[in-house]
Amino acid sequence: MITKMKNLRYLIIVFTLIFVYSYDDESDALPPSFQDATWVTNVRPSDDYVIVKGEDISFRDLSQGALTHQFIIEEGNHFLYSGYKNNDSLPLFINKNLGTVSIDKDAHVLFLNQGINKVTLRNTFKDSISYKGAVVIPAFKENDVWVIEKTWEIDVFGDLLPAFKVLDKNGDEIINVTATDEVSRKDEDTWPVINVEAGDALTYIDLTTEDRPTGRNWSLTRAKTSTTTDSIVSAGYFSLGTFTAGTFTSSRGGDFPVGRGSKIIPLKINVVPSSQPFVYNADGGMLESPDEVITFGVTGELVPFTGEESSFTVNVKNADNGFDKDIAVTSAKINADDATKIDLKLAEPIYNSDVVTVSYAGSGIKSVDTRDLLAFGPIEVSMDEGFNLFVPALESYASIEDGSSNVWGAYCNGCWVGKPTNSHDGDGNATENFYFTRGMATADNYQVSDGDASMRYISPSTGITGGRTIQFTKFKNLDLPAGRYKMRMDVFMVAGNTMSGINMWFKGPNVNAFWDLSPGTVARDEFVTVENVIDFSVSPTSDRFDIQVRDIDNPNGLSSTQEFYFDNLVILPIELRP
Template structure:
C-alpha cells in the first residue's frame, strides 16, 4: 500500500513539473483517500509477543476523517520515551488513555496471555480498500465509508517450569509452575536415599508460556544434563546431590523466553548392596581394543593388567594361546566401561575370551569387581566391501518393477517397502496365497546399478530378515553371479523382529550380480498368506591369521 501512495505522490510531482511553464492553466489536484497501516511486527511473521512486551501500530491513511484504536481490558497504551532496551515498561503506561486512543501512532503493552485484539476504526469520505494478503473493503454507513480492522496478537505467557520426579513408579515430588523454589530454603527440601547404581526419572510438566525446549542440570547423575522432556538418570557415586531445570521458548518466529528453577529434592546416594560384576557387551572395536560393561561406575585404578587373561584360538591357522594385556583403563566418557589394549594383533576370525580374577578394581561406591570369565568377545568384523551399501539396503526408490534402485522385480511378490526396515526401506515379499505363487519368485539385481564387486577371498555374507508371525516360508535364496547358489534356512528364525543371518564363504572368482528368490522347492508345505522383508545385504572380508 505504501508503494501505491508513493506512486500517487510521484504523479503529483510530475504534474506540477509538467505545467510549471503555464502557470495560469494550473488546476490543483483533487484530494484523495487511501487506507494503510503499519505495525512493528516484521511483515510475513506471526503477530506474537511475550507478556509484558509491546507492539507499535500506525495509521497514516491519507484522507481519513476520523480514526481510533481500541484495546482490551488488561492491556495498556504506552507513552513515548521508552526504548527496546527497557525490559519493564510499566512506568511508561499512559494512565489517562484508557482503552481508546485517537493518536496516529500507538504503542500497546500486552499483559493478557492468549489471543488479544486491537481494533482500528477509521472513517473516510470516499470508498477505499486495503489490498494485501487479506483484502479489506470499506463499508458504507450513512454518508461515511468505514474500515473496521481487528488485529489479533498471540501473547505468550511467562514461562513457569513445572515437573515431577519418580523413583520407579513412585512419585517423589511434583512441583507446579506456581510453586516458588529458593535455594535458601534447601535445608527444608524433601530428601530421598538411593543406592549407587539406582535411577530417578525427571518429567517436564511445563505448560505456562508454551516452552519448546529445556535443559536438565542434574548434579551427580549420569547423564548429568539432558534436553528430553523425560530423562532417567543413574547415580553411581556416593554423595548428596540436587538439580535444576531451564525451560526455554526458542525459534525464529517465536518470542524468546526462558525461566530457571531448582528441583527441590536432596538425593543422598549410599553404597550399593548389590555386587559389582561384569555386565556384558564384551566386544572388540576397530582399534582392536576390547571393552566390557560393569554394573556401576569404576573408580580410577592402576596396574591391573596381570589380573586379566585373554585367550585366543584360531582353528584354521592352528593357533592357540594367550595374549598379554598391555593396558587396562576406564573409558574416559563412560565409567561403566573398562577397556583392554592388547600387546598383539587379533583377527576377526579369532575366537577370543577374557577372564578376570584377583584384582583390586573398585566401583565409585567402594565395591570390588567380582571375578568373571572366560567370556567370549564379539569380534569387530568391519564394514561391508560393497561400494553402494544403500542399494543393498533398498534405500532409493525407482519407478520400475520392484520399486528400488539396483533391482528389477520379475514377479510382483517383490516390492520396496517402508513398512518395516532397518534404515528407511526394505524389500518386501508378500502374497495372499502361496499356492498361487510361481515356482520361483525372483528379484534381479541389475549389474549397472548394483555396482557389486566381490573379488576372490574369504567373506562373511549377512542379511537381515523380518518374518511376519503368520508366515511359514522355510527358506529363501540369494544366488550370486557367475552362478553360486546361496540358500538361507529361516525356519527357526524369530518372527516379528529383525534377525541377522550370516554365512562364511571362500570365493575363487569375482561376483558382480545377485538375485533374491523364494523357491517352492524350499517351501513345499507352505500355503496361505506370506509376508517377510529383507534388508541390509553385506559382504565383510574375513581376516586370515598369519
C-alpha cells in the first residue's frame, strides 16, 4: 500500500543530492535558460498504483524552467491540504478552494472514485525538451509553447459489496440480495420464512462482483455444511425448528488490497418433519475405512441410540479360500463427525479381497424428526484399497511427470526404449517417428489425464508390426513383497484405434498381464481408468517392467495408425484372507 509523506521527503532528498552534485562546484545557481521535466510520488518505483477508496497519493513536480504548471484530477477526487498524519481523517483536509486543477508544486490527492483514476501533470516550456525517464516522454507543440504531460493511472478498489441468492430444493429463487441492498436485523420480522423438510437442502449462490472479490465464507445456521468457502453451496437441514439462515462474507486478498464485506442472509428457515421415508442413503455409499470401520449414511439426522448391534447382519465372502460367514457387529453408533452417518465395528478382521455386505432389520434407530429407519440390504461395502505404493517415492515417475532429454528413454526419466528400436524408420532422430514419447499437454498437445505430461504410443500408418516396448526401470525401488496387487492406469484411445490391448511383462519373476483395451471394452477419445490383477509368487527381483504393443495381440490393428496415451500408473496391495 501507499507510504505517506515521510517516504516522499526521502525520495526528494535523494533526488536533490543527485541534482546538486551534477553541477560545477563554482556555480550555485541554475543557468537562466535551464529547463527540465521530472517528478516524484510517494509510491515506490517497484510498486503498482493500487489503493483502496479513501486513501491518498502525493505527487511533486520537480521540473525546472516551466512556463506553466498544472495537476489535473477527475471529478469526485479531491486535493488535500498538507500537514495530515497517517491516522487523520482525510476528508477533514480537503482543499475546498480547488476543483480539479491545482497549480501547486505538491499535490496530495484523495481518491474516492472506484476503478481506474487518472492524475495528469501538465507543464509548458519555451523550448522542446523531453522527460528522460525509463519511458521517454517527448514534448508536443501547442499554441507556440511546448507541452509535456505525464498521466498516472491509479487503480482504486472500492468496498466489497456482497450479493447472493438462495434457491429452494426445486431450484426456485427464495431471495436475491443485490450489492446495494442493505440488510438489518431490525427488519427480521419482515424476512421471508421457508419451510424445509428435514433432509432437504437449500442452495446458496455467491453473486458478488463489487469490488473484485477473491473469496468468500458462508456461515449457515444448523446446516449440515455449516461453514464453507464454495461459491455455490447445497446446505442440508436436519434439526427441527425455526432460525435465521446465517451470514455471508465476501473477501479480497492475494495481489489485491485486503478487504472484507459481510451481510446477514435475510431469511428464516423452518425445518419440519420429513414426509419421505427414513432410509439408507445410497449417495454416500457403504465404505470401509483403513481401520476396518464400516460407515454409511442415512437420509436424516440421527437420534443417539444404543443396543442396535444385533439389528445388523454383516456377511463376508472370499472366493479364493471359500470363506462365507456372518461376522458379528460389536459397535453401532453415530459417526462423530456427521450425525447422518452410522459407524459399525466388527468382531473379526476383514480384508479388501473380501466381498462384504451389510443389512439392517430393526426398530430402534430414529431420526430427529421421529422417523424410523427402514430395513435395507444387503448392500455391498466399498472396501478400502490401501495406498498407492508408487507414492511418495515414485509418484512423479508413475504419473509420467519426471521428464528427461534422453530420446533413448522416450524423454521420461527412468524409462528406456532404445533409439533405433523406438523409431518407425530406425534412425531414431525424428520425434514424429517415435513409437513411445513422453510429451506435455501444452507444448506437445498431448492428451493428459492429470498433471502436465503423459506417454504416447503411435504406430506407422501401416499399423502395428512386430513388438514395441517401453521399459520402466525404477520398479525394483518399490521393494514389493510376494503377493497379489491391483494395477491401474488411465488410457486415452484415440478415435479410430482398433487395437485389442497391450501386454505388461515383469522381468522377474517373469509375469505377463494382458490389458484389454478393445473398442468394446474401452471407450475412444476420452480417458478411461483400466485395471488388472498381478500375482507375484516371489518378491519381484527385476528392476523393471515393460509395456509392450505386439502384433500377436492386435490382429485388428495391423493396417492403420494406432495411437493411444497412458498416464497415472497406480499399484495397490490386495489383502489376501489367511
